[in-house]
Amino acid sequence: MTAIELVDLTKRYGETTANDAVTFDVGSGEIFGYLGPNGAGKTTTIRLLLGLIKPTSGTATVLGADIRDRRALTEAKANIGYLPDDLGFEERLTGRQVLDHFARMRGDERRAELLDLFHPPLEKPIENYSHGNRRMLGIVQAFMHDPDLVIMDEPTSGLDPLKQDRMYAFLEGERDAGTTIFFSSHILSEVQRVCDRVGIIREGKLVALEEIDDLLGRGGKDVRVQLAEPVDEETFRTPEMIDVETVDTTVRFTYTGEPAALLEHLVGYEIDDVDIGDPQLDDIFKHYYGDEPVEAG
């Protein structure tokens, strides 16, 4: 089943095309990472999906509701959680008052359980909250009515590593219980860690849409070779090696060819150690943000 479907979704602000015919689906029960640098168009997509702004053209559905159908969207939103980029809570209200407000609108059957997990302060005004505590309150708010779909704009920004870990573990648990999670990020390692699939957006255009494993697989292998003695990099390298770096007797590179060919090549050298691993998504990401235009994959 499809939780979110975008078809040629387009939003223009004057000369700027913030979303340019963006088309993709998010399946029920997956964690989908929406990745792109600042200004790529992530927040615009999220605001379109929630009906907070209107598309210039194209459309989308969330939980089956057309975003242009105000009534259907309002009904669907009873089953959607939203963690905005800027929480926009009334600063003089306490955390408890904010949660009470959302509880009256949508329910709060999971409030106690979520407070136990994320424990934001509840009795002081929001204006005195740290950035991390604002996020924690926002997460409780987004999940407390037990929604089927949760849309989050950069959910871990400003969280310390411990809180990030708690958040990732929580998201995986929610996904395993059947909740669909869509979140935007410009932090590659976080997407790599928790997402099942990723869409990459650049300058308003979707440039890649892939299973995370496929994306990593297409990036070749990250190889480190420790040679017994220094070699001339130019004679050692083959056309399948990219981003080659040599320090003393250690050569590091990304290998884009067949593994057997690499092993055959290495047999010709006296080698102390070899390490072959999966590349970091960051390295793959660089290819999408190079100068060359990239077609959607």
Ligand SMILES: Nc1ncnc2c1ncn2[C@@H]1O[C@H](COP(=O)(O)OP(=O)(O)OP(=O)(O)O)[C@@H](O)[C@H]1O
């Ligand atoms: N209300 C607006 N009026 C004019 N231009 C806008 C408006 N909102 C967004 N934009 C422009 O649209 C483009 C996409 O912005 P958007 O906020 O969607 O990007 P983003 O990927 O969410 O970035 P960030 O990670 O910085 O939040 C940017 O060029 C931005 O300046």
